[in-house]
Each structure stands twice: as structure tokens, then as C-alpha cells.
Amino acid sequence: MADKSIVLLTGCEVYLRRERVEQIVTATLPDGLSDFNYMRMDARENKLVDILSSWEERGFIGGNRVIHVENIEKLRLKGQEKVASLFLDRVKKGGVPGAVLILEGESVDRRTAFFKKLSAAATSQDFKPLRNYQVPTFISQRLREKGYTITSDAAEFLSDFASSELMSIASELEKLILFIGDETKQITLEHVKGLLMPSRSFSTFDIQDALLERRSDTAHAALNSMLTEGVSPIVIWRFFQSTLDKARRLEQAHTSADVNRISRSTYYLDKLKRLGGVFPGGANRALVLTNKLELASRRGNLTDSFYLGYLLDGLFRMMR
Numbered sequence: 483m484a485d486k487s488i489v490l491l492t493g494c495e496v497y498l499r500r501e502r503v504e505q506i507v508t509a510t511l512p513d514g515l516s517d518f519n520y521m522r523m524d525a526r527e528n529k530l531v532d533i534l535s536s537w538e539e540r541g542f543i544g545g546n547r548v549i550h551v552e553n554i555e556k557l558r559l560k561g562q563e564k565v566a567s568l569f570l571d572r573v574k575k576g577g578v579p580g581a582v583l584i585l586e587g588e589s590v591d592r593r594t595a596f597f598k599k600l601s602a603a604a605t606s607q608d609f610k611p612l613r614n615y616q617v618p619t620f621i622s623q624r625l626r627e628k629g630y631t632i633t634s635d636a637a638e639f640l641s642d643f644a645s646s647e648l649m650s651i652a653s654e655l656e657k658l659i660l661f662i663g664d665e666t667k668q669i670t671l672e673h674v675k676g677l678l679m680p681s682r683s684f685s686t687f688d689i690q691d692a693l694l695e696r697r698s699d700t701a702h703a704a705l706n707s708m709l710t711e712g713v714s715p716i717v718i719w720r721f722f723q724s725t726l727d728k729a730r731r732l733e734q735a736h737t738s739a740d741v742n743r744i745s746r747s748t749y750y751l752d753k754l755k756r757l758g759g760v761f762p763g764g765a766n767r768a769l770v771l772t773n774k775l776e777l778a779s780r781r782g783n784l785t786d787s788f789y790l791g792y793l794l795d796g797l798f799r800m801m802r
Contacts, residue, residue, distance in 0.1 A: 486605040487577030490554075491586040493609030497648035499586055502607060503550060510546050510582050518542035522550045525557040525587070531565045537578050547581040554587035559596055566596050573603045612648065614724065615743050617641040620648065624655055625669065632669040634747035639687060640674050642721065684708055686721040689794075694756055698798045705790055715786035719779070722772045722793065729758035729765035760801045771796050 489506060491499050511519055519541045523533060533551055541547040551557075559566060577583060585604070590597045612620055618637035625632050632640075640654065654677075661677045662669060675685060684704035692701035708718065728744050732754050735741045745751050758765040772793060779789035 487582055488573060488600075488604040489582065489584045490590070490601060490604040490606040491584060491609070492555075492589050492606070494588055495609040495611050495648060497652060498609040502609070503584055503586060506582060506584060507548050507550075510548050512545070519545050519547045520550065521547070522552065525551055525553045525555075529565075530557060530559065530562045530569055534565060534569050534572065537572070537581055537583050541580055545580070548584065549581060550584045550586065552586050554585040555590050556587070559594070570596065570599050573600060613743070614641070615745055617651065619746060621651065621655065624652065625659075628655075628659060630659065630667050630669055633671060634749045636669055636671040636674045638745065638747055638750045639671055639685070642686065642724065686718065686725075689718075689721070690725060690753065690757065693797060694753065694760065696760070696798070696801060698794070701794050701798075702791060705794060706787065709787050709790075715779070715790065718790060719772075719776045723769070723776065725754070725757065726765050726769040726772055729754045730769055733758050733764045733766075761797075762800070768797055768800060771800070 491502055493499060507520055521536055523536065525533075528551075533549070537549050539547070572578065585600075590601070592598050592601050618634070618641045621637045621640055622632055640651070640658075658669060658674065658677050662673050666673075671687075684707045686708075688704040689701050692698070692704060705718070709715065732741065732744050732751065735744065741751065744754070761768045775789050775793045775796070779786055782789070
């Protein structure tokens with residue numbers, strides 16, 4: 483079998499965990515046998531003895547088996563000491579011949595004797611959420627696997643516009659491929675905008691460009707249009723905070739690794755550099771103003787459009 487017989491998959495990023503489960507199942511079970519030799523169990527509903535007995539069953543027509551246990555952190559061990567001892571004894575012997583046991587969940591308490599011994603014998607992988615700067619690369623890689631390429635500005639836009647949850651992003655990528663059809667294998671910013679906001683006249687990118695070009699009227703028009711068309715004020719606040727924070731971090735970056743943690747797109751990095759350059763002393767003052775007004779909007783009684791409009795006016799007054 484392609485994998486060791488006991489695999490422990492943990493971490494908050496569900497999409498990557500499930501993707502790894504699928505890879506193991508595909509590598510272990512031949513086509514046509516997954517319906518018979520793949521068993522999924524839930525540790526919230528099954529006792530340890532149920533998992534052990536299922537693990538020890540023979541595969542259909544003698545083939546390999548995969549036992550996939552979800553929510554392993556919810557496994558009840560109280561009063562299961564004898565079964566736990568038998569289970570760990572099986573683990574110590576290397577598992578069950580011809581069977582892969584996948585234990586999956588957000589986390590396990592490795593301080594307990596059971597999980598400490600189990601973790602020592604299992605092949606463990608921990609899937610942490612991607613950092614913001616890693617999401618565009620994730621988007622590019624996933625599309626490349628499907629035979630598509632995406633421009634840097636389009637990947638950055640999709641990363642900023644969509645939810646940072648990878649399951650949601652993967653869903654958007656499937657929609658994107660269906661949206662462009664056989665038109666092209668290269669996805670551009672216009673394709674992404676066409677999918678995500680077909681009826682919208684402006685996006686946060688337009689506000690960013692208006693700031694760079696010092697066009698106050700355009701920035702306000704874009705802001706008001708987005709709010710009128712139903713864009714959540716939270717999304718717009720997040721745009722200002724995220725963009726200005728990246729511009730600030732770029733000013734403070736000392737190594738190429740520091741820069742790569744912000745973005746791998748030279749196109750986007752150039753915009754961030756230019757954006758930081760329009761404010762005296764850099765982007766930090768602009769970020770401080772943004773955070774203060776975002777806090778005021780949460781505590782105050784005025785509309786979000788008032789605070790966001792006031793922010794735009796403050797940013798333009800702050801420019802060189």
C-alpha cells in the first residue's frame with residue numbers, strides 16, 4: 483500500500499484534510515472496490531470497540547481496506563481502558579494487514595497516554611489554515627492541476643474578494659471553470675470579475691486605483707456604488723485594513739522571504755509599494771486611521787457609509 487497503515491490527520495483546515503483522505507483512498511483502493519472496502523465512521527457515534535472491530539474485518543474478496551474515522555477528538559475513552567489497551571497493542575504491532583486506518587479531526591490531546599502512544603506510531607499530518615499571502619498560490623496551483631492558468635492580478639483579486647476558507651475558494655474555482663467554459667485556458671481579472679460581480683459597476687480594486695491616482699470623486703463613486711449594490715461594509719473595511727497592512731509590511735520587509743509572505747505577484751507588490759508611497763511616512767498612519775474609524779463605526783450610531791466616506795476623505799487629505 484502507498485501509505486502506512488495508521489494515519490492521523492489533524493488541523494483546522496478541513497479542505498486540505500479531506501483532500502488528503504481522498505488521496506489515501508485513491509492510492510489504496512483500486513477502482514470499483516471503494517464502495518465495498520471504504521468505511522467511514524464518526525467518533526461521536528461509535529465507540530472504540532466499534533472502530534477496532536471494523537478495523538480488523540477482512541476486505542471484500544481479500545482486497546485492501548480503508549477505515550476512515552472522523553471527529554477523532556470526540557472519541558470517548560472513559561471506561562474504555564481494556565479496549566484502549568487492545569487497540570494500542572494492535573497499533574504497536576503495525577496495524578491490521580491490508581488495512582489503512584485514517585483518524586481525522588481538528589486536534590487530539592497528545593498529553594493523554596492513549597493519543598501520545600497512538601501519535602508516536604501513526605503517520606501524522608497537521609493542516610493549518612493558509613496565511614493570506616499563500617492563498618493566491620493555492621488558487622494558481624489548483625487551477626494548474628485542472629489545466630488552467632490565472633494571471634497574478636486575478637488570483638490576488640479572487641483571494642481578497644472571496645472567503646479565505648479554502649472549501650469556499652475551491653467552490654468558486656469550480657464555478658469559474660464552468661463560467662469561462664472552453665473560451666480560454668488563461669483566466670484573467672475580467673473573467674473573475676464577471677463571475678463574482680456581474681452586476682456591479684465597481685470593486686475594491688477600483689477604490690485602490692483611485693487612491694493611487696488621487697481621484698477622490700472616483701473613489702467615492704466606487705464606494706457608494708458597492709454599498710448600494712449590497713456589498714457588505716465588513717468586506718470594504720477588510721479591504722482597507724488588509725491592503726494598507728500589506729503596504730506597511732512591504733515597507734518594513736528586509737528579505738525576499740519577507741516580501742514573499744506578503745505576495746508573490748510583482749504586479750500586486752508594485753501597487754502596494756506605490757500605495758505606501760503616497761502617504762508621508764508610509765502606510766502606517768493610514769492604517770492607524772483606518773483601524774480607528776472601523777472601531778468607531780462599530781461603536782457609533784451613524785451609518786457605515788458615513789464612516790467609510792470619512793475614511794476616504796481622511797486618506798486623501800493625508801496624501802503627499
